[in-house]
Amino acid sequence: MTGKKKRRLFSPIYLTLVLIVLYLPILMVVIYSFNSGRTIGAWQGFTTGWYTRLFGNTLMADALKNSLILALLSAGLAGVIGTLGAIGLAHGHMRGSGFIESLATLPMMIPELVLGMAYLALFTAVGVKLGMGALIATHTTFCVPYVFINVKSRLVGMDPAIEEAARDLGASPMRVLRDITLPLIMPSVISGMMLAVAMSLDDVVISFFVTSAETTTLPLKVYTGLRSGGTPEINALSTLMLVAIFTCVAVSQLLTARSKANLDSSR
């Protein structure tokens, strides 16, 4: 076997190994959510029973409702804040805009543990009641960067003459925002909000700090469920969350790719 051949074989094998290491644990959870037995590792036959039980569980339904409300509201708020921020920063030509941009995206890098503790400390100090309100506030905060980055990169790729042409043709700045800017960046806004939904749906650490005993979300349910000795019901729940998050990310990627193609071909 020549060296060249070896190399040609090496990279697909390596790639497969990486993918297995990455996705095998996830695959296990998915597979064993359909296992009629209770333990992971011992396959005892196919069943969808755990899903039925999951949907019959009122506590779970409550957590699902909370998670959805939380994800949609915080993604929505983050959508507005992130979009306005990106537009303001892209058009402002102000000094230090690079610094502000770094600040705006930094929460993505800060350890969640630190963020959670910080929020808890702030809310306790100011006297904000923990629970849904606090959850929405924190989730909105860590969701903003996803929208901001997406929208900003789209705005940067846009020919500034397009907006200028609208002004030149008689549109006021607000009219330009409504007729030109927003429609053109909408795919990026939605793409960013999809990522935000995905991030909110799977957050445990920050939620753990700022939630109250009465308010629980799906990821928190999974976490506490595992501590009290995981059941296949939790596997089923995790599988559903995976599907939801994969869908969000896929839609987001698709929108980004499509809007990029659209923008490129208009040049």
Added chain:
Amino acid sequence: MEEVLLSLRHIFKNFGEGDVLSDVSLDVHKGEFVTLLGASGCGKTTTLRIVSGLETPDTGEVILNGQSMTDWPPEKRPVNTVFQSYALFPHMNVEKNVAYGLKVRGVDKKTQAARVKEMLELVQMSEYAKRMPAQLSGGQRQRIAIARALAPQPQLLLLDEPLGALDLQLRRQMQIELKRLQKKLGITFIYITHDQEEAINMSDRIAVMRGGRFEQLGTPEEIYDHPATRYVAQFIGRSTLLTGTVQSMNGPLAVIKNENGRFTVDSAHAALTAGERCEVCVRTERMRASCTPVEGFDLPATVRETRYAGGSVLIYTVLADGTEVVAEGATRMCDAPQAGDRVYMHWNPAQAAVIGGTSHGA
């Protein structure tokens, strides 16, 4: 004298890194085609953006129809722009692009539709009304950009290198079409280009810009025949510049002497006096090379090479001090002098220009 539509008065603009525009003043008459010509970075686009309102001058005034609109935002000005990148709205079809300027001004739907139809016919794009910009070629986008800018019936149309992105053939065709359009509609055009041929072919007047100032403002003929500065002479057309001292005046003819010899120029535009230093510009197509000395001239040169240039022959020569001079000559190669031949350069004194003559106020 036609009515003045637009006046720029002493415009200064500085983006923080030196002056982009310094003391630009210009009067544009109704129905005129004025071109701002210059290399990139000379301030021509900034001048245009100040007229459209997309940029505000640091000092100076923009006056339209006798009314100052210096502080008006772009949407209030009866002025539209054709952008270099076309800047069509990518999410609207051709029809909606063209209608946009009417829609935001609250024109009713029926009038909008009629006007869009008329504009698309004008630029011969009627069958493309429902297409999206991404489905159009560069030349087609160009036409739509023009139709969109004309639809709101601006008093003044600004065109920022509108043909810059087109290939040469399409460019020539669009030059003719644009000029025809302008004559037909009687709309005043301010046109930007860095292509001197385009400027000369299309304009009523040309402003040659350099470093944020007007080097010269005049008709294409004035600019070509009587360049006000060395820069204008070199930027427009091909020419030879010769410096010398006025030896004597013979009526309007000035005999000028330098280290290469002696030559004659008509000083009607320049009012020269004996003993004065001056610079003379001779266009390549007016420069001649003769085998025998010509009266009034004593400029011997050596032929370096001759090249056939389609219909004429270009003769590349060198003067005594090494200055290279190109002349146009015989229509056939066999009549042209050979490399190494001694020739005598001359021209019609009336067709040479003294640079910076008093007639330009320079």
